[in-house]
Amino acid sequence: MTDQPRERRNYIRLRGNAVEVFGRTIRLPASRVARVGLGVAFVIGGIFSFLPVLGIWMLPVGLLILSIDFVIVRRWRRRLSVRWGRRSHPKAERHLKAARQAAQNAPAPDRAHPTAR
Numbered sequence: 001m002t003d004q005p006r007e008r009r010n011y012i013r014l015r016g017n018a019v020e021v022f023g024r025t026i027r028l029p030a031s032r033v034a035r036v037g038l039g040v041a042f043v044i045g046g047i048f049s050f051l052p053v054l055g056i057w058m059l060p061v062g063l064l065i066l067s068i069d070f071v072i073v074r075r076w077r078r079r080l081s082v083r084w085g086r087r088s089h090p091k092a093e094r095h096l097k098a099a100r101q102a103a104q105n106a107p108a109p110d111r112a113h114p115t116a117r
Contacts, residue, residue, distance in 0.1 A: 014068060032069055039065035 013020040017028045017035070029035050039062045046059025067073040 012064065014064075017068070019064060028065060028068070035065060036069055039063070039069075 015025075017030050019026045019028060029038065042058045042062025042065060044062075045054045046056055046062055048054050049056040049058070063073055064077065067077045
């Protein structure tokens with residue numbers, strides 16, 4: 001067994017105007033209007049997933065593209081990413097909870113009042 005920390009797996013990364021998915025980089029348009037149009041088109045295609053060629057896979061891709069330009073969508077994506085990480089690493093979450101609880105229950109350091117001698 002090695003003492004090296006386990007490599008953190010990031011399956012999806014946003015890098016400027018590019019999205020890296022499973023190690024493959026997909027470049028997006030540099031224009032904000034074009035990115036928003038592409039993202040909205042993917043979301044609408046995901047809504048009409050009952051049609052051939054279009055699929056439910058288009059919905060998360062559209063939201064990922066929109067998260068580059070819109071803060072609220074970026075927050076949703078980040079929260080989902082954090083929840084996914086916590087869910088896939090429950091042991092690390094238990095250690096984190098124990099550390100937080102220990103910090104809360106730690107006695108306050110004795111400090112004399114500055115005016116008291």
